[in-house]
Amino acid sequence: MMRRGLVHALFLAVFVAALIAHPVQAATDVGLYQRAACTQIASPVADKTYCLQSSDGNLYKWSGTAWVLLSPGGPLPGYTKAGLPTAGQAGRLARVTDDIGGVWMDTGLTNPGWVNLRGGAVLVTDPAIGAKCDGATDDSTAFTTAVTRLPSIGGTIILPPGTCLVKNWTISKNHVRVVGQGFSWAAAGSPTMLRPPNGVLATDDTIRSPIGTFGLVLEYLAVSADAPNGTDFARTAVSAAGEPKLHHVLLQGGVAYSFDTVVSGTPADSADSGGIFDSVIYGSVRIKASNFLFRRNYMNGGGAGTAITLEGKDVSASSTEIWIVANTIESYGTPVIKINTAGLAAVQQVAIENNRIQSSAGTGALISQLDASVKGLSIRGNRIRSAGGTPTRAIDLSNVSAADISGNTFWFITEWSAGTKAPINLTTLGGSISIDQNGGDGGDVEHAGYRSHSLISSGGSLGTAHSVVRRGVLVTTTNATPTTLFAVATDASEILSLKARVLSDNTVAGTLNVNDYERMATFRRRAAGAPAQVGTTTSIHTAEDDAGADVGILISGNDAIVQVTGIAATTFNWKADVEYLRK
Numbered sequence: 001m002m003r004r005g006l007v008h009a010l011f012l013a014v015f016v017a018a019l020i021a022h023p024v025q026a027a028t029d030v031g032l033y034q035r036a037a038c039t040q041i042a043s044p045v046a047d048k049t050y051c052l053q054s055s056d057g058n059l060y061k062w063s064g065t066a067w068v069l070l071s072p073g074g075p076l077p078g079y080t081k082a083g084l085p086t087a088g089q090a091g092r093l094a095r096v097t098d099d100i101g102g103v104w105m106d107t108g109l110t111n112p113g114w115v116n117l118r119g120g121a122v123l124v125t126d127p128a129i130g131a132k133c134d135g136a137t138d139d140s141t142a143f144t145t146a147v148t149r150l151p152s153i154g155g156t157i158i159l160p161p162g163t164c165l166v167k168n169w170t171i172s173k174n175h176v177r178v179v180g181q182g183f184s185w186a187a188a189g190s191p192t193m194l195r196p197p198n199g200v201l202a203t204d205d206t207i208r209s210p211i212g213t214f215g216l217v218l219e220y221l222a223v224s225a226d227a228p229n230g231t232d233f234a235r236t237a238v239s240a241a242g243e244p245k246l247h248h249v250l251l252q253g254g255v256a257y258s259f260d261t262v263v264s265g266t267p268a269d270s271a272d273s274g275g276i277f278d279s280v281i282y283g284s285v286r287i288k289a290s291n292f293l294f295r296r297n298y299m300n301g302g303g304a305g306t307a308i309t310l311e312g313k314d315v316s317a318s319s320t321e322i323w324i325v326a327n328t329i330e331s332y333g334t335p336v337i338k339i340n341t342a343g344l345a346a347v348q349q350v351a352i353e354n355n356r357i358q359s360s361a362g363t364g365a366l367i368s369q370l371d372a373s374v375k376g377l378s379i380r381g382n383r384i385r386s387a388g389g390t391p392t393r394a395i396d397l398s399n400v401s402a403a404d405i406s407g408n409t410f411w412f413i414t415e416w417s418a419g420t421k422a423p424i425n426l427t428t429l430g431g432s433i434s435i436d437q438n439g440g441d442g443g444d445v446e447h448a449g450y451r452s453h454s455l456i457s458s459g460g461s462l463g464t465a466h467s468v469v470r471r472g473v474l475v476t477t478t479n480a481t482p483t484t485l486f487a488v489a490t491d492a493s494e495i496l497s498l499k500a501r502v503l504s505d506n507t508v509a510g511t512l513n514v515n516d517y518e519r520m521a522t523f524r525r526r527a528a529g530a531p532a533q534v535g536t537t538t539s540i541h542t543a544e545d546d547a548g549a550d551v552g553i554l555i556s557g558n559d560a561i562v563q564v565t566g567i568a569a570t571t572f573n574w575k576a577d578v579e580y581l582r583k
Contacts, residue, residue: 035051035052035053036053036055037053037055038051038053038060038062038067039067041062044062045062046062046063046064047061047062047063047064048062049061049062050062050103051067052095052103059093059103077094077095078094078095078096078097079094079095079096079097080096080097080098081096081098084096084104084113084114085106086113087106087107087108087109087110087112087113087114088106088108088113089106089108092105092106093105093106094106094114096116103116104116105121107121107123107158109158109160109181110181110182111179111180111181111182111220112156112158112179115156115158115179116156121155121156121157121158122146122149122150122155122156122157122158123158123160124139124142124143124146124157124158124159124160124164125160128149129142129145129146129149130142130145131143131146131164132162132164133159133160133161133162133163133164133192134162134163135162135163135165136165137165138165138166138167138197139164139165139166140165140166140167140168140169140197143164143166143169144169144170147169147170147171147172147173147176150173150176152173153174153175154173154174154175154176154177154215155175155176155177156176156177156178156179157176157177157178157179158179159178159179159180159181159192159194159221160181160192161181161191161192162192162193163193163195164192164193164194164195165195165196165197166194166195166196166197166206166207167196167197167204167205167206168204168205168206168208169194169206169207169208170208170209170210171207171208171209171213171216172209172210172213173213174213174214174215175214175215176215176216176217177217177219178216178217178218178219178221179219179220179221180192180219180220180221180222181220181221182220182221182248183220183221183222183248183249183250183280184222184250185250185280190221190222190250192220192221192222193221193222193223193224194206194207194221194222194223194224195223195224195225196225205238206223206224206225206238207223207238209244214243215243216243216244216245217244217245217246217247218238218244218245218246218247218249219246219247219248219249220247220248220249221249221250222249222250222251222252223238223249223250223251223252224252224253225252225253225283238251238257238258238259243274244259244274245274245275245276245277246275246276246277246279247277247278247279248277248278248279249276249279249280250279250280250281250282251279251280251281251282251283251285252282252283253282253283257281257283257284257285257286258285258286258288259274259276259285259286259287259288259289259292260288260289274289274291274292274293275292275293275294275295276293276294276295276297277293277295277296277297278295278296278297279297279298280297280298280299281297281298281299281300282300283301284301284305284306284307284308284309285299285307285308285309286309286311287308287309287310287311287322288311289310289322290321291321291322292321292322292323293322293323293325294308294322294323294324294325294327295323295324295325295326295327296325296326296327297327297328297329298327298328299327299328299329299330300330300331301329301330301331301332301333301336305331305332305333306331306333306335306336306337306338307329307330307331307336307337308324308329308336308337308338309338310322310337310338310339310340310350311340321348321349321350321351322349322350322351323350323351323353324337324350324351324352324353324355325351325353325354325355326353326354326355327355327356328355328356329355329356329357329358330358330359330360331358331359331360331362332359332360332361332362333359333360333361333362334359334361334362334363334364334365334366334368334389334391335359335362335364335365335366335367335368335396336357336358336359336366336367337352337357337366337367337368338368338369339367339368339369339374339377340369340374348374348375348376349374349375349376349377350374350376350377350378351377351378351380352367352377352378352379352380352382353378353379353380353381353382354380354381354382355382355383356382356383356385357382357383357384357385358384358385358386358387359385359386359387359388359389359391360387360388360389361388361389362389362391363389363390363391363392364391364392364393364396365391365392365393365394365395365396365425366384366386366391366393366394366395367379367384367394367395367396367397368393368396368397369396369397369398369399369400374397374399374400374401374403375401375402376401376402376403377397377400377402377403377404377405378403378404379395379403379404379405379406379408380404380405380406380407380408381406381407381408382408382409383408383409383411384408384409384410384411385410385411386411393424393425394408394410394424395408395424395425396425397425397426398426400426400433402433403426403433403434404434405424405426405433405434405435405436405438406434406435406436406437406438407436407437407438408438409438410438424438474573474574474575474576475564475574476571476572476573476574477564477565477566477571477572477574478566478569478570478571478572479566479567479568479569479570480548480565480566480567480568481565481566482563482564482565483563483564483565483566484556484561484562484563485500485502485551485561485562485563485564485574485576486500486561486562486576486578487556487559487560487561487562488559488560488561488580489558489559490523490525490531490555490558490559490560491525491582492525492527492528492529493525493526493527493528494524494525494582494583495522495523495524495582495583496522496523496524496525496531496560496580496581496582497520497521497522497580497581497582498520498521498522498523498553498560498562498578498579498580499518499519499520499578499579499580500517500518500519500520500551500553500562500576500577500578500579501516501517501518501541501576501577501578502516502517502518502519502551502562502564502574502575502576503515503516503517503574503575503576504546504549504564504566504572504573504574504575505572505573506546506567506570506571506572506573508570513545513546514543514544514545515543515544515545515546515549515572516541516542516543516544517539517541517542517543517544517550517551518539518540518541518542519537519538519539519540519551519552519553519562520537520538520540520553521533521535521536521537521538521553521554521560522534522535523555523560525558530558531555531558531560532555533554533555537552537553537554546567546570546572548567549564549565549566549567549572550564550565551563551564551565552565560580562576562578
């Protein structure tokens with residue numbers, strides 16, 4: 001048994017040496033394959049094609065004339081993928097016996113511990129490739145070589161710990177996985193870092209995946225657009241087309257990272273064409289995509305302006321879908337998320353759900369949609385916060401065919417001011433629009449769709465379940481001067497029904513006085529004339545400790561207002577729940 005183990009170990013050493021001496025190249029059937037019979041491989045290359053024959057569990061190499069047995073010690077040990085031994089013995093081989101399959105090699109590194117060699121795998125610091133990853137040497141040429149050493153079907157490029165200086169690294173093969181050893185929140189301390197060398201031009205990228213390339217995956221590494229001297233910046237650190245996916249990646253540098261799954265004339269629409277998952281991003285992201293998922297990331301937009309821009313795509317537009325789910329997204333300006341910009345292709349289906357969205361400055365909307373129509377939009381379950389500035393909207397949308405805006409919470413350091421400012425604003429609507437259960441501290445919920453008759457003329461409908469807009473408001477009075485608690489403008493040729501329940505309290509000599517009112521009134525405005533009340537204000541309920549206080553509903557200009565009246569030299573805190581229905 002000892003002799004057999006020594007022979008097997010010797011075989012493994014010889015096999016790994018053979019991989020180094022004959023690195024995998026872009027040729028037909030070059031690499032390591034698993035087949036029921038090795039004779040199924042059509043075009044093997046001498047000394048460069050290896051085969052795990054599942055019929056007997058043995059490993060063979062093509063000599064040029066025949067398949068030569070390479071595992072004299074017996075079949076390679078078999079494990080399930082989850083049952084592979086702990087990595088740490090570089091060059092050790094095993095076969096995976098469950099449905100994942102393949103021959104796997106222990107890299108000796110913490111991550112990835114084991115790699116599937118079926119598609120080929122290279123280490124960029126292999127002497128045959130030549131990368132240093134020492135933070136001083138320009139490794140661009142070596143990284144290009146690493147891609148050429150993979151077979152045409154793709155494979156894995158392993159990056160060691162260290163800082164690899166690389167620019168315009170073009171990954172033009174399909175199904176390439178680039179794996180580092182992890183990242184830390186501070187890029188300088190990341191185990192594996194990609195960044196441009198000194199002298200990088202403003203038009204250079206760190207990584208490029210051209211249009212027509214699919215299946216690029218980056219994992220467990222950091223990418224920075226900063227050059228080491230701190231004065232040069234790359235335009236986009238990652239410029240990816242096809243189906244890019246990033247897992248556990250740090251994108252740093254405060255610049256625009258571009259992801260484009262548009263491939264003109266090529267069917268690029270699949271259930272999951274690309275995405276960014278469980279990553280940290282310091283900078284902005286431009287997504288021009290079909291079926292792109294942005295999930296569980298922390299993002300700081302860097303500088304003033306937009307963190308995420310969704311631009312749509314130029315082919316198969318009806319299938320464009322983008323999901324932004326369960327992220328923390330912060331920006332120093334507004335909008336934080338922008339859907340479309342003037343002249344760009346429409347994003348057809350967008351879901352922005354269960355995110356924490358925050359802006360620290362700016363005067364615009366936090367979520368903004370402009371220009372082309374969006375056919376389906378879901379904004380649900382988000383916590384939308386303004387930590388500074390004077391934003392005019394939390395959500396500002398136009399040209400939406402169908403939307404569900406529900407369950408969002410708004411919280412603002414700066415209160416919304418009067419007039420046109422409101423958390424939700426929708427204009428030029430069509431289709432089915434649902435607005436339900438939105439609210440929160442510091443902001444009232446309303447939307448301009450009710451004030452725009454294009455909502456009706458375009459065939460839009462809100463449905464009876466969502467036809468009432470509710471607002472919670474608070475005001476304090478200290479005298480008997482009538483004070484507006486709530487106001488809503490009446491449009492030309494419109495009917496407005498307004499209902500308000502109002503509570504107030506004051507403390508006199510330590511005694512809590514409570515007043516409770518419920519009022520309802522109806523108004524109409526014929527053509528562009530002055531609004532008028534229909535009938536009288538109905539007093540549904542009155543219960544008060546302070547007989548001198550009162551609540552009324554009346555017209556002031558074109559506004560229907562809820563007005564409260566306190567008592568001289570007495571402080572009242574008024575709180576209202578207001579509903580209104582427009583037609």
